[in-house]
Every structure is written in structure tokens, then in C-alpha cells.
Amino acid sequence: MSDYIVKIVPKDPACKIAEQRLMEAKLFIETILSCDSVTIEFYESPQFIDCGSNLDRILCPLCGAVLDMNWWSNDVSRAYENHFRVLETVLPCCGQIASLNDLKYDFPCAFASCAILIMNPWSMVEEEIIAYIQEVLGTEITVIHAHY
Ligand SMILES: [Zn+2]
Incomplete structure (x- = not known):
């Protein structure tokens, strides 16, 4: 079984988004998308957010x-x-x-200090969904499509 993870991160590697905004985005994704899970990650300092075998x-x-x-x-x-x-x-x-x-x-990869991970979405994460998440997070985002 391979995994497909959609990773949403701020464009600025040092950007730390408030937990409340990330939680709001997570709830929105869970409401609108069917997927295995939606998780939020915070890092002390920027991490390399890879696209797995897509690189x-x-x-x-x-x-x-x-x-x-x-x-x-x-x-x-x-x-x-x-x-x-x-x-x-x-x-x-x-x-x-x-x-x-x-x-x-x-494919795109990035460095980031926080991330939202959408595990195995059952359908495409449409542009409108990304635009809305960006609005909720209040900062420009990069979307990384990772396969493992
Ligand atoms: Zn050069």
C-alpha cells in the first residue's frame, strides 16, 4: 500500500501560524474532505517538507x-x-x-515551521479548498503532494 499525503505549509519557512488558525483549517478540511486523517505539526525550527518519491x-x-x-x-x-x-x-x-x-x-518541496497533513484524501484537494485554507491561515501557503 502506498500513501498519498497533501502537505500544506506557509510559504515563509520561519512562519509560525497560531494553533487556533491551524485547528480551524483542520476542522474545515475534515468537514469538506474524506481522508484517512488530518494532522497538525509544529516544529521548533524549520524542517524540510519533502514530496517523497515524487521528487x-x-x-x-x-x-x-x-x-x-x-x-x-x-x-x-x-x-x-x-x-x-x-x-x-x-x-x-x-x-x-x-x-x-x-x-x-x-515536485515542489519546502522548508516550514508548521504543517497540515492530509493523509490519503479520497478526492482531489480542489483549488477553492486551498484558497479557503489560505484565508483561514492568514498567510500564503505552499501545497506539497507527497507519495510514499
Ligand atoms: Zn545556477
Whole structure:
């Protein structure tokens, strides 16, 4: 059995949303969607929110080069040492500086300090639902589609 998890996170990796807003969004999702579960997670410092086996490649946001996965995992380990509080890095392709959060992950991934996880939704999480959740949370969000 494989799992499909829709992960909703704030666009800003450092953004911490009040628990009350997250609970309100969770209740809304539970009312409108059939799924295995909806859970809320809080992290002390930003965490890498992955898309599981959906991650095919990572591109440089500045020059478009395909980034080496070994370079990326080494660089993420380096950033982890400061608990992902500093995400800026020097890109190996063009020597420019970008945040690890802004790399072009295909499918999208992100760094975040909280998340709403929708486990195995039975239907598509429609745009209108995402728009409403964004309104409830009061901040711009990224939606990550993860397969395991
Ligand atoms: Zn580059």
C-alpha cells in the first residue's frame, strides 16, 4: 500500500501560524474532505517538507541548471547544523546565492515551521479548498503532494 499525503505549509519557512488558525483549517478540511486523517505539526525550527518519491530533480532557480543530488543532500546536512535557520547557499552551477527553500524542486518541496497533513484524501484537494485554507491561515501557503 502506498500513501498519498497533501502537505500544506506557509510559504515563509520561519512562519509560525497560531494553533487556533491551524485547528480551524483542520476542522474545515475534515468537514469538506474524506481522508484517512488530518494532522497538525509544529516544529521548533524549520524542517524540510519533502514530496517523497515524487521528487524527481532539483533545478537552480537562477540559471536553470539541474543540481547534483549529492551536492544538495550534503548542503542540506550543512544547513541542518544551524537548524535550518540560515537557508542561503552558494550554488555550484553559477556561483550565485539562493535559499535552499527557493530551489526549484520538481515536485515542489519546502522548508516550514508548521504543517497540515492530509493523509490519503479520497478526492482531489480542489483549488477553492486551498484558497479557503489560505484565508483561514492568514498567510500564503505552499501545497506539497507527497507519495510514499
Ligand atoms: Zn545556477
